[in-house]
Structures are given as C-alpha cells and as structure tokens.
Amino acid sequence: MPEPMMREATSARRPWRQRSLVQLTLVRFREFLREPEAVFWTFVFPVLLAVGLGIAFRNKPADAVVVGVVTGTASGDSLATRLAASPALRVERMSDTTAARALRTGEVALVATAGAAGGIEYRFDDTRPEGRSARFTVDEAVQRGAGRTDPVRVSERRVQEKGSRYIDFVVPGLLGMNIMAGGIWGLGFAIVEARRRNLLKRLVSTPMPRAEYLASFLFSRFVFLLLEVGMILGCSMLLFGVPVRGSLLQLLAVCFIAALSFGGLGLLIASRAKTTEGVSGLMNLAMMPMWVLSGVFFSSSNFPAVAQPFIQALPLTATNNALRATMLQGAGWAAVMPSLAIVAAWGIGCFVVALRIFRWR
Amino acid sequence: MTLAPPALRVAGLRKAYDDVVAVDGLDLTVNAGECFGLLGPNGAGKTTTIEICEGLTAPDSGTVEVLGMTWASDERALRERLGIQLQETQLAEKLTVGETVQLFRSFYTTGRDVQEVIDVVQLGEKVHARVGKLSGGQKQRLALACAIVGDPELLFLDEPTTGLDPQSRRQLWDLIVELRASGRSIVLTTHYMDEAERLCDRVAIVDHGRVIALGSPRELIASLGAEHVVEFTTGAGGHALDRDELRALDGVKAAREQDGRWTLEVVELARAMPALLGELGRRGLRLGELATHSATLEDVFVSLTGRQLRDA
Numbered sequence: 276m277p278e279p280m281m282r283e284a285t286s287a288r289r290p291w292r293q294r295s296l297v298q299l300t301l302v303r304f305r306e307f308l309r310e311p312e313a314v315f316w317t318f319v320f321p322v323l324l325a326v327g328l329g330i331a332f333r334n335k336p337a338d339a340v341v342v343g344v345v346t347g348t349a350s351g352d353s354l355a356t357r358l359a360a361s362p363a364l365r366v367e368r369m370s371d372t373t374a375a376r377a378l379r380t381g382e383v384a385l386v387a388t389a390g391a392a393g394g395i396e397y398r399f400d401d402t403r404p405e406g407r408s409a410r411f412t413v414d415e416a417v418q419r420g421a422g423r424t425d426p427v428r429v430s431e432r433r434v435q436e437k438g439s440r441y442i443d444f445v446v447p448g449l450l451g452m453n454i455m456a457g458g459i460w461g462l463g464f465a466i467v468e469a470r471r472r473n474l475l476k477r478l479v480s481t482p483m484p485r486a487e488y489l490a491s492f493l494f495s496r497f498v499f500l501l502l503e504v505g506m507i508l509g510c511s512m513l514l515f516g517v518p519v520r521g522s523l524l525q526l527l528a529v530c531f532i533a534a535l536s537f538g539g540l541g542l543l544i545a546s547r548a549k550t551t552e553g554v555s556g557l558m559n560l561a562m563m564p565m566w567v568l569s570g571v572f573f574s575s576s577n578f579p580a581v582a583q584p585f586i587q588a589l590p591l592t593a594t595n596n597a598l599r600a601t602m603l604q605g606a607g608w609a610a611v612m613p614s615l616a617i618v619a620a621w622g623i624g625c626f627v628v629a630l631r632i633f634r635w636r
Numbered sequence: 637m638t639l640a641p642p643a644l645r646v647a648g649l650r651k652a653y654d655d656v657v658a659v660d661g662l663d664l665t666v667n668a669g670e671c672f673g674l675l676g677p678n679g680a681g682k683t684t685t686i687e688i689c690e691g692l693t694a695p696d697s698g699t700v701e702v703l704g705m706t707w708a709s710d711e712r713a714l715r716e717r718l719g720i721q722l723q724e725t726q727l728a729e730k731l732t733v734g735e736t737v738q739l740f741r742s743f744y745t746t747g748r749d750v751q752e753v754i755d756v757v758q759l760g761e762k763v764h765a766r767v768g769k770l771s772g773g774q775k776q777r778l779a780l781a782c783a784i785v786g787d788p789e790l791l792f793l794d795e796p797t798t799g800l801d802p803q804s805r806r807q808l809w810d811l812i813v814e815l816r817a818s819g820r821s822i823v824l825t826t827h828y829m830d831e832a833e834r835l836c837d838r839v840a841i842v843d844h845g846r847v848i849a850l851g852s853p854r855e856l857i858a859s860l861g862a863e864h865v866v867e868f869t870t871g872a873g874g875h876a877l878d879r880d881e882l883r884a885l886d887g888v889k890a891a892r893e894q895d896g897r898w899t900l901e902v903v904e905l906a907r908a909m910p911a912l913l914g915e916l917g918r919r920g921l922r923l924g925e926l927a928t929h930s931a932t933l934e935d936v937f938v939s940l941t942g943r944q945l946r947d948a
C-alpha cells in the first residue's frame with residue numbers, strides 16, 4: 276500500500292477557490308480574457324457596429340432635392356431661375372444630353388424640360404423613391420410659382436420619436452445577434468478545440484464531474500453576457516438615446532434565457548465535431564440563416580408570408596422580438612411569453628439532444 | 637495483514653477497429669507496488685490496451701480489474717485513485733503551469749500540494765509561465781504533474797519520455813523511480829529498451845496486440861541464452877556465408893542476415909570471435925564493420941519476431 280503523501284483537505288472543508296466548478300469557470304475567464312481577438316469581437320465590435328449604423332442612418336433634416344433643368348432656351352432659363360428660388364430644390368443647369376446621363380447615374384433625381392407653349396416635362400424614374408418625391412417637390416414649386424393656392428389649409432408639426440428610428444430598431448437586433456454569437460462561438464470552439472487536443476479525454480480520465488465542465492461554460496457566459504449587454508445598451512443609450520421602455524429586469528431575463536438557449540445550440544453543434552474546420556462549418560450553417568432572416572438589420576416581415584412560420588420559429592427571431600417588445604414597446608411579461616417559450620423550447624431541445632450524443636473523447 | 641489485490645488484472649482483452657485488430661487476446665497482471673512496462677513497436681496496441689485499462693475505451697471482449705474494482709461498478713472511486721498521462725494531450729495553452737496543476741488538483745477529493753508537485757517535476761521556475769510557451773520536455777513534466785497531483789495509487793504513463801532529449805529523459809526517469817519507491821504502482825508504455833530495462837520490474841513485450849514475452853528485463857535477456865550480440869559486414873562475397881555454418885561456430889547461438897548485415901547471438905565473446913575470424917579467413921572474406929554489445933531487450937524482440945523494434 277502506498278504511504279499517504281501529504282494528503283490535503285477533503286472537498287467538504289475545501290476553500291471555495293479550490294472547488295472544481297470554480298476552477299473550471301476560472302479557466303473559461305482566463306482563456307477568454309487572454310485572447311485579445313475574442314475580447315474585441317465580443318465587446319468592442321458590436322459597439323462599433325452600433326455607432327457606425329447609428330451615424331450612417333442618423334435622422335438628418337431632409338436634404339434639398341437635386342434636379343436637372345435643361346437650359347439654353349429662353350423658357351428653360353426662366354424655369355431654372357424660378358425653381359432655384361425654392362429652398363427645397365437645388366438646380367443643376369445642363370444640356371439635354373448631359374441631363375440624360377445625370378439622370379441615369381442618379382446625380383439628379385429628376386430632369387425638367389420647358390416645352391413649347393409653357394408646358395413642362397418631368398423625366399424621372401418612378402421606381403426610385405427620390406424620383407417620386409422630386410416630382411412632387413418640383414411640381415409644387417412650379418405650380419405655386421404660377422399662382423396655385425391650396426383649397427384646404429394645413430398645418431405641420433414635425434416630430435422625431437425616439438424608439439422609431441433605425442438605430443432604435445437595430446440595437447435590440449445587435450444585442451440578439453451578440454447573444455447568439457457568444458453562445459455558439461463561445462461553447463462551440465472551446466469544446467471542439469479541447470476535444471481535438473485530447474484535453475477532453477484527459478479531463479474525463481480524472482474524477483471531474485462532467486456536468487461541472489459544461490456548467491462552467493454557462494456560468495462564464497452569464498458573466499460575459501452582463502458585460503456585453505451593459506456595454507451595448509450603455510453605449511447606445513448614451514450616444515443615441517435608445518430607450519428601454521419596459522422593465523430592465525425583464526430585459527435581462529430575456530437576455531439570460533436567450534443566452535442559455537444559444538448555449539444549448541452551441542453545445543449541440545460542438546457535441547460530435549472533431550475538427551475546428553468541421554465545427555466552423557456547422558456554426559455558420561446555424562447562424563447564417565438567422566443573421567439574414569431573423570430581423571437583425573431589417574425587419575423579418577420583409578420576407579414572403581409563406582416563409583414566416585419558419586422565420587418566426589427561429590430562436591433569434593423570437594429573441595429579437597422579445598427584446599424589441601421589451602425595449603421599444605415597453606411590453607410586459609405576458610406579451611413576451613410566446614417568444615420566450617420558443618427560445619426556451621430551442622434551448623431545452625438542444626441540451627437534451629446534445630447531452631445524449633456528446634462525444635467526450 | 638491481507639494481501640493487496642493486484643494493481644491491474646487483464647484477461648482475454650480484444651479490441652478491433654474497422655480494419656485492424658488492435659488488441660488480440662491480451663492477458664496481464666500488474667502487482668501492487670510494481671513498475672510494469674508495455675514494450676512494443678508502433679501500432680502494437682499499447683495505447684489501446686492502456687486506454688482500455690484506464691476506462692477510456694470499451695473493449696470488444698475481455699475483463700479488466702483495476703485495484704480490485706471494475707469500471708462498470710466503481711468508476712468514480714477508481715478515477716480518484718488513478719493518475720493518467722495520455723500519449724498525446726495538449727493542455728490549455730493560455731493557462732499557466734500553476735493554474736493547470738491547480739485545476740487538476742481541484743478534481744480530486746484528496747491529493748498533494750500544488751506547489752510541491754510543481755517542485756517535484758522541477759517546474760518551480762515556470763509556475764507563472766504559459767503552457768503554450770513551455771518546451772516539449774517541460775510539457776511532458778507538466779503532464780506528469782497533472783497525473784500525480786491527485787496522489788494516485790496506480791499511475792498509467794503512455795510514452796512519458798517520447799520526444800525528450802537524453803537529459804530530460806533521465807530527469808523523468810528519476811521521478812518515476814521515486815514514485816515507485818514511495819509505493820505507487822506504475823504501468824508505462826515505451827519503445828525505448830533502455831527505459832524499460834532501467835525502470836521496470838517486469839516487462840511485457842507486445843506485438844500485434846498480444847503479449848509475446850513477459851518477465852523481468854533480466855529474465856527476458858537471459859532467455860536469449862546469449863549474453864552478447866555481434867554485428868558485422870564483410871567485403872564482397874558476404875552472401876557466400878551460410879547461416880547454419882555460422883550458427884555451428886563455437887559460442888554462437890543464433891545467426892541472422894538482413895541487407896548484407898549479419899547478427900550473431902553469442903554466448904561467450906572470447907570463444908566466438910576467434911571462431912568467426914577463422915571462418916571468414918577460411919572463405920577468404922574480409923571483415924567490413926564489426927560491432928558488439930551486451931544483449932538488450934531489443935535483441936529479445938528481434939529474436940522473437942525477426943524484426944527490429946524501432947522500424948517493425
């Protein structure tokens with residue numbers, strides 16, 4: 276029998292830091308934080324993306340509409356002068372041939388030509404929104420300049436409602452996308468890498484409880500989740516005034532459930548693959564459709580009605596719906612329940628299958 | 637005092653993969669406190685055997701009893717008492733040496749002090765170094781540290797010194813000798829003869845998934861019946877030499893030729909050498925190269941299989 280060699284405290288009396296679950300979770304943090312790229316893609320990139328989109332799609336006062344006027348004739352010159360007086364228009368004087376080209380390349384939204392007998396011809400592409408709006412703006416200036424009066428008096432009140440801008444739409448989408456990517460990349464790569472390096476086999480050759488190994492991924496995901504959500508929400512609230520109308524607690528709960536669910540999906544994707552190439556393929560296969568279909572950058576209602584049942588059943592669509600309802604509409608628990616149920620069902624399904632087929636060696 | 641059960645008892649083990657039979661009816665008993673070596677060429681089935689014993693691979697048939705227990709009924713208890721070094725494990729590169737050993741320590745209810753184990757494998761200076769930055773030898777020693785931090789009764793070491801320079805190998809040997817001296821049972825695989833001769837109380841020579849010889853290194857070498865090995869080449873006309881005539885020479889026990897190179901197993905060098913030189917002279921042959929060494933386990937393997945261990 277071997278002589279006992281400085282045997283240490285048993286687990287019951289063991290300080291919390293020396294417990295395997297704590298140690299495994301610490302490993303997750305260490306591996307993540309020591310990988311600068313991962314930190315960038317998880318924390319910095321989504322914020323940069325939100326800022327970029329926020330700037331590109333910021334709501335600016337309507338630009339003057341650029342119109343081409345064919346000059347060189349007396350009536351043409353006078354038309355140009357009359358239109359130039361309107362503040363809503365910027366007039367480019369040009370010959371007939373340059374006008375045709377300018378219209379084709381989109382330099383001008385519309386070309387106005389003064390015809391004989393005081394008539395005016397508008398040339399524009401009515402499939403383009405600028406073309407249609409230019410037609411009304413120019414016509415308004417022409418008719419008003421000629422003395423038209425409105426039979427009905429109207430008044431205008433301009434509003435820019437926070438919550439209805441593009442940035443308000445896209446921030447919950449980015450949040451959802453980040454939660455999905457974090458769960459899938461975070462679990463998928465680390466697990467397959469450990470399997471490829473024979474580390475998984477080495478770990479299961481110790482008394483390590485397998486559930487703790489998997490739980491360590493979920494725990495670390497939750498901590499990173501709080502940081503990610505805090506970062507994205509904080510920046511977009513501060514920079515763009517994106518609102519959170521519903522309860523913050525509910526928002527966090529939605530994120531939490533989504534993170535669990537996508538963690539399950541990540542686990543399922545990583546459950547058999549032996550190479551990182553193999554698992555990357557699977558991850559893209561799972562994520563790509565959701566990036567496009569699930570309403571991250573534009574509403575999923577743009578897709579045809581026949582595809583809707585499928586799209587609405589995707590976990591990212593459900594997550595985004597729940598996030599938008601909570602943030603933008605201030606919806607309560609009852610309203611997000613159906614979406615949450617879809618997200619949770621995915622999570623449970625994935626976990627059950629993943630644990631069944633998981634390859635430990 | 638009751639007699640300790642054998643550290644490991646394996647009977648009728650078989651494991652086939654799609655196209656090969658990796659283990660083909662293998663029996664072994666490793667006594668408590670013994671250092672036991674599995675020696676064999678590449679693909680002999682050593683890793684497959686050891687991983688079946690470690691409860692990591694399921695055999696097609698056969699029984700495995702470890703420390704008197706079986707994997708089916710006592711997995712959890714067994715894992716607490718075993719220390720394992722796999723043939724190939726790349727530990728997490730981003731962790732430091734200290735963090736890695738600490739992690740493995742946390743899996744065991746009882747075990748050794750982390751710092752002490754790191755010192756034992758002489759990585760004290762590297763506690764804060766990242767695993768990815770260690771040399772091959774340092775990684776092997778770290779793997780050993782992870783294997784012993786749970787203070788195991790039985791250690792499985794799969795090629796613990798492969799790829800190490802001679803100095804690192806010697807350091808690792810010293811560690812294994814110490815572990816053995818402190819009463820641990822050790823099963824190791826290797827294809828280095830000198831390693832097996834130096835470390836192991838008993839050795840099983842494995843080929844094609846079977847044990848083809850078993851005993852202490854000394855017994856195995858003695859079983860050759862020849863203490864020395866003479867290797868020589870001749871100038872032109874070497875093919876004229878005859879195996880049976882060489883074997884009949886005084887003091888020669890066996891003779892083999894491969895690619896123009898002759899190998900003689902020799903009982904007594906002082907008698908065999910004059911006889912060999914006389915024979916060559918009689919045939920008018922000139923001696924090319926000549927080398928002699930004391931018989932080793934390598935020669936045992938060659939004598940049993942007709943192949944060299946290293947390139948079998």
Ligand SMILES: Nc1ncnc2c1ncn2[C@@H]1O[C@H](COP(=O)(O)OP(=O)(O)OP(=O)(O)O)[C@@H](O)[C@H]1O
Binds near residue numbers: 683
């Ligand atoms: N997972 C596997 N799938 C298919 N064949 C395998 C597998 N593992 C091992 N083998 C085959 O089984 C045989 C025995 O392999 P094993 O790894 O046990 O040999 P070994 O004695 O450890 O060799 P080495 O000295 O090279 O480590 C080999 O022919 C190998 O190709």
Ligand SMILES: [Mg+2]
Binds near residue numbers: 682683684723794
């Ligand atoms: Mg091997």
